Amino acid sequence: MRRVEVMDAREIARALERMAAEVVERGGDEEQLYLIGVQTRGVPLARRLARLLAAATGREVPVGALDITLYRDDIGPWRPAHQQPVLRATNLPEAIDGRVVCLVDDVLYTGRTVRAALDTLMDYGRPKAIRLAVLVDRGHRELPIAADFVGRTVPSSRVEDVQVRLKETDGEEGVWIAREDGHER
């Protein structure tokens, strides 16, 4: 396994600052804004964005955590590996009705996780709008989904793995492209 770093801790911090600025710029509905991180790494990213937004606007933004496992399209008979993904906590401290929800995730790839997240959210209520913020967009969409706020676009091949590691969840910080030995681009 070879690993090439594409973002270090400073670049992640700068990307998040720029995303926070874009969220503020887009504006209009700051009072209703609600950041919801997709488990696992979307949650610490949502917390970091909330801190940046609070510093920029002086307004606290609520942060929630969403587990989309039970809404995935690859559990059951379609899942070749025969292993159910491990469930994690969903915790929405406030109701989402009428709010402008900004979903936060680490990597946008096929778009299937976002589809599952949209379906999950709809079962919790009726937000006024849902936006999407991702640290890395690696392309290869399989569904018609696009992000509103992107930290970095990382062109990648399907045989590669884009790994986001965060201090809160992994003890290290950075974004890497990894590929199994033997696969050449």
Add this chain to the structure above:
Amino acid sequence: MSGERVTRLRGKDLLGIDPLSPGEIQLILDTAVEMREIAQRPIKKVPALRGKTVVNLFMEASTRTRFSFEMAEKRLSADSLSFAAASSSVSKGETLLDTALNLEAMQPDFLIIRHPHAGAPHRLARVLRSSVINAGDGAHEHPTQALLDALTIRLRRGGLAGQVVAIVGDLQHSRVVRSNVLLLSRMGATVRVAGPPSLIPVGMAALGCEVYTRMEDAIAGADVVMMLRIQLERQGRMNFPTVREYYDFFALTPERLKLARKDCLVMHPGPMNRGVEIDSRVADGPQSVILEQVTNGVAVRMAVLYLLAGGYGEPTAN
């Protein structure tokens, strides 16, 4: 306990606690913890088992367990069919195996079975493709009950290891006590059981518990007291002189509860015989978590269905 985190169950079926490793028990409980949240949502249903069919084959009276399984199935979007022995061909003399084979010919994915004879689910599991879940077989095992009891203790106490759990009552006819002793001792708890000598089966201690004939000795300093129902319907004859005498020696009363730890949890798998094995002042008292057990039962059954639906077997690479 092994350090490696288990992420799937090894077997096709859930027939008892006995075949489960500590890691598998941990996985079911961890999954159940997150399943609890679904009941708090405005829409209490997730699509995880969409298109799966579950047959509930209850050959013996049950309210709580059957409703709990049905609720779990519905919350996961499975289609379920419930089978009541009285109104079926069982009353016309069909064998259990034939009934099950006929049901399986309709391609269900799960068969939940409650049966008066020990080993009935195991017999079916050997011949059926569908996953079989034991919802109580005779006086043998009732795995989902033990799992929901363990979840209740864990949520209240933060863990199972080191807890002293006293189980009191009719040990002879109880499948709940067998599954609970196996699970709790496997997870590092100390289990004490007590009951009248006439209701203690031979070999009880071999399951991994301390056996007492005086209830007071078993509950002294306990963290949890679990009362078992006196199963009057399972006893050909009474194994104790009178219900009144049973109450005098083996009922959990406010006075006896004082012998246990001050914040000792009071549990009962239901249905309760108030005034026989448990005093109403205790059953409805502040230490009782009996209704929490019922709530947790749905979450545990959702966890088992979800984990079995995803496939099983030894972990593969990746």
